[in-house]
Amino acid sequence: NAGVTQTPKFQVLKTGQSMTLQCAQDMNHEYMSWYRQDPGMGLRLIHYSVGAGITDQGEVPNGYNVSRSTTEDFPLRLLSAAPSQTSVYFCASSYGGVNRYEQYFGPGTRLTVT
Amino acid sequence: GQQLNQSPQSMFIQEGEDVSMNCTSSSIFNTWLWYKQDPGEGPVLLIALYKAGELTSNGRLTAQFGITRKDSFLNISASIPSDVGIYFCAGQLPAGGGADGLTFGKGTHLIIQP
Numbered sequence: 327n328a329g330v331t332q333t334p335k336f337q338v339l340k341t342g343q344s345m346t347l348q349c350a351q352d353m354n355h356e357y358m359s360w361y362r363q364d365p366g367m368g369l370r371l372i373h374y375s376v377g378a379g380i381t382d383q384g385e386v387p388n389g390y391n392v393s394r395s396t397t398e399d400f401p402l403r404l405l406s407a408a409p410s411q412t413s414v415y416f417c418a419s420s421y422g423g424v425n426r427y428e429q430y431f432g433p434g435t436r437l438t439v440t
Numbered sequence: 441g442q443q444l445n446q447s448p449q450s451m452f453i454q455e456g457e458d459v460s461m462n463c464t465s466s467s468i469f470n471t472w473l474w475y476k477q478d479p480g481e482g483p484v485l486l487i488a489l490y491k492a493g494e495l496t497s498n499g500r501l502t503a504q505f506g507i508t509r510k511d512s513f514l515n516i517s518a519s520i521p522s523d524v525g526i527y528f529c530a531g532q533l534p535a536g537g538g539a540d541g542l543t544f545g546k547g548t549h550l551i552i553q554p
Contacts, residue, residue: 368543
C-alpha cells in the first residue's frame, strides 16, 4: 500500500491564482480530511468527508473548496490564493465509525503564496 | 475552535532520561490522541485513548486519559535519539461541539542532547 499520497510536494503561487492540491489513499478509508499547519501551531481542520459524496466544513474552511467523488480521492481547491494561505497542507484518512480519529497523514504539500 | 494547552513547549533532555508532557483543556473531550511529527513529514499516530482514566502503552510510550476528561499525559521512558521530534496531543469534541474532526495542541518539541 502506498498509504496517503499528496501532490505536489512544493508549490509557489501568485496572489489570485487558483490550484488544486491532490490527495489519494489506497486503504479504502471512508473518512478523509484536510489540515493546515502554520509555524509554531498545531494542525487546524479545513474540510472533511465521512464518505464519497459527503463533505463538511472544519475549523478554517474559508477560501477552500473540496469534493469527494470517489472513496480514494479528496482534492482541495484554492480558488483565489492569498498570502494568508501560505502554509503546509496535510491530508489524512481513516476508517469510519468510532476509530475515525486514528488518522493516517500524508507527507504534506508546502504552499507559498506571494 | 477549542484550545488545547500543551506543555512544555520544548524539552531538552539527555539520552536515557524519561520524558513527561501533558495537554489540558477547559472543555471535556471524548477522545484523546497523541501524534509524533518528524521534520518534513506528516504526523504519525502513537496512542489513542477513548475512556476517562484509561492508561495505554505502546512500547516505551505510555499515555493516560484524565479522569476529568479535560487532560491527557504522555510519558516516554528511557529516551533514545529517534524520539526527537514534535509531539502533538489531539482531541475530539463531544457530538454537537463543532466539526467532526480533531483539534490539535501546538506541540512539544523534544530535543535530545548528546
